[in-house]
Amino acid sequence: MSRRVRNRWNGAVLTVVVGGTLAAGCGGPGSDAPQPEATTGTALSTTPTCGTTPVTLKAYIETGFPITKALTTEFTKQHPNVTWNVREDQFAVITQNAPRVLADDPPDLMRLPQVSELVKDNLLKNMDGYAKAFGWDSWPASQLQQMRLGPGGRTRGEGSLYAMGLNFSxxxxxxxxxxxxxxxxxxxxxxxxxxxxxxxxxxxxxxxxxxxxxxxxxxxxxxxxxxxxxxxxxxxxxxxxxxxxxxxxxxxxxxxxxxxxxxxxxxxxxxxxxxxxxxxxxxxxxxxxxxxxxxxxxxxxxxxxxxxxxxxxxxxxxxxxxxxxxxxxxxAPLTYGISARAKNADCAAFFLNWVATDSKARDIAVAIGGSHPMGPADAHMPSVTPGxxxxxxxxxxxxxxxxxxxxxxxxxxxxxxxxxxxxxxxxxxxxxxxxxxxxxxxxxxxxxxxxxxx
Known part of the structure; x- marks a missing residue:
């Protein structure tokens, strides 16, 4: 698999609120209505955003990743209508819990273990539509290769996109x-x-x-x-x-x-x-x-x-x-996916695109994550102290x-x-x-x- 892991493998399940008080509802783009375009991977009619109405993004992440907290905090500073309901757990527990959580209590955004079985069980959103809308297909192909899967979740490295990375470790x-x-x-x-x-x-x-x-x-x-x-x-x-x-x-x-x-x-x-x-x-x-x-x-x-x-x-x-x-x-990327049943899928995808393209987010990826950001080959790259x-x-x-x-x-x-x-x-x-x-x-x-x- 990975920035992340001061206490990566220990700690109890923790639910926190990041970026302010929880909004009363989970409104915003893609809130309750089905999103067949994003689910099937076909082209989206408009570029997804988080809008301006209150949105609470529900996330299930790996414990001990300071980069994730830093990114969500900065995102809310820039997009104050978005708050976060974050559940943290050990990576080993996420690995065991992923199918059940995605099926029974689907988050908008989730740290993913191996993804082929999740794709086979139709638990992850096909992200081809987002890739086209945001221009991810123009990035260096190697960045996304590991997150592409063929029909039924078989044959990784080619096919549709089912995940995105917070950075490339x-x-x-x-x-x-x-x-x-x-x-x-x-x-x-x-x-x-x-x-x-x-x-x-x-x-x-x-x-x-x-x-x-x-x-x-x-x-x-x-x-x-x-x-x-x-x-x-x-x-x-x-x-x-x-x-x-x-x-x-x-x-x-x-x-x-x-x-x-x-x-x-x-x-x-x-x-x-x-x-x-x-x-x-x-x-x-x-x-x-x-x-x-x-x-x-x-x-x-x-x-x-x-x-x-x-x-x-x-x-x-x-x-x-x-x-x-x-x-x-x-x-490999620090892999995150969007649940096939996510209430705020468009906003989650907008966040993932922001992580790779916003200058401040890319600074965080290097300064706190210690890894190369995802994104376009000519994107902003922060300076690093020699030695x-x-x-x-x-x-x-x-x-x-x-x-x-x-x-x-x-x-x-x-x-x-x-x-x-x-x-x-x-x-x-x-x-x-x-x-x-x-x-x-x-x-x-x-x-x-x-x-x-x-």
Whole structure:
């Protein structure tokens, strides 16, 4: 999958009101009347807006995302007729709740986990009409590719648009500069062998080599595993598997090398002994507190680390197995969708367009989210202080684009693959109850059963 997640994986369900007192009704564009144009994806007769009458946008979002609160607050400043009724929850819970919430208590706007099953069950609004009305189709095609699905929710990467991103995030490796200095690491590793050498030196020096979470229903060892996949092999076959292309498999020779490499890191003791009990918030707290040389995570933490570890953290892309090899990384939108039964769908779509095109919103995406904004190629891009973590992650994003190395997250292949397959299998790997080879075979078997044997 990700900015977002100071407390991404913890916290109770929370309902808050943003931007003022709740309006008495949910009026405004698309309030109670059906919207067949937006539902079917055909052209809209007018460009959607939030109008001028009171509108309350109902949103279901991931807890701990300061970018979302900042964006909704700024939006209400610019559009004071719009207030927000926001429900927050853990991403793991959203993953499990999404179908029921969209069917029984549909929000206007919702943070989405994997979307193919939601499209298949007709729970998400087809956004082709909005894309044409707002001009999203003129943006770089790669920004929207991961949110396009074919008929019935099959075959991602092509077809109609069913979601939009608050920004475009990317993963890599953060590091503690002070701890790096203690092991003589003066520059980020250029190859996987150099990374292995740094890990071994950290272990010998009594420093935790890798700060990572792997507890709960959404385990974090999927991050270093996919980064290792990127080191050993090309991105395209991994995307084919995630996009459910016929015949695609995760159990490839290069991915087997990656899983074996992760297994060696586990056996070498490079992770905390209690990694299977560590949630995301605990990982962040420990890393910021100095417990861990490296952390595999996303650029949504860039702004947070610039603030909490001012000048003390760095970032680099996962190095290739061979010197000079192309680099790849998980790179995906912070995905939001509109319920097929949303009362204020037009206003929700207007908000999503505003996020990508308004100068102040794009400033927030970078300063608070730490990620590249969505939107037109020539849109306003805020300046960033050189030498910051945010500057490093934005530069890394440009490198990934140059190498055509963007991958979706392996946890997004099906609605259940993260919580029901990747996470328990990776937890078993840590506990010595699964082998690297068996891990991939088990996940592939689960994948086949979930996508209908393709």
């Amino acid at each position: 990317m993963t890599g490796v953060f590091y503690n500069k002070k701890l790096a200095g203690k092991i003589g690491m003066s520059a980020p590793p250029a190859t996987l062998a150099e990374l292995d050498d740094a890990l071994a030196k950290a272990k010998s020096a009594g420093i935790t080599p890798i700060a990572q979470f792997n507890g709960g229903a959404t385990g974090g060892l999927a991050f270093p595993l996919q980064d290792l996949m990127a080191s050993y092999g090309p991105a395209a076959p991994i995307n084919d598997w995630i996009f459910q292309k016929p015949g695609a498999t995760i159990d490839t020779p290069s991915n087997a090398q990656a899983a074996e490499h992760l297994g060696k890191w586990v056996k070498a003791g490079y992770f905390w002994k209690d990694v299977n009990a560590v949630d995301y918030a605990t990982m962040m707290s420990r890393f910021i507190g100095g417990d861990g040389l490296f952390m595999f995570n996303g650029d949504w933490e860039s702004g947070n680390l610039d603030k909490q570890m001012k000048g003390g953290a760095g970032f680099f892309l996962m190095p290739p197995a061979q010197a000079g090899g192309k680099r790849a990384a998980m790179s 910051t973590v945010t500057a490093s992650t934005l530069d890394a994003g440009a490198d990934i684009a140059k190498d055509n190395g963007a991958m979706d997250f392996i946890a997004n292949a099906t609605g259940a693959i993260y919580a029901k397959s990747w996470t328990p299998q990776l937890q078993k790997l840590v506990a010595g109850q699964q082998t690297p080879e068996g891990l991939l075979k088990s996940v592939q078997s689960d994948y086949k059963s979930q996508v209908g044997g393709s």
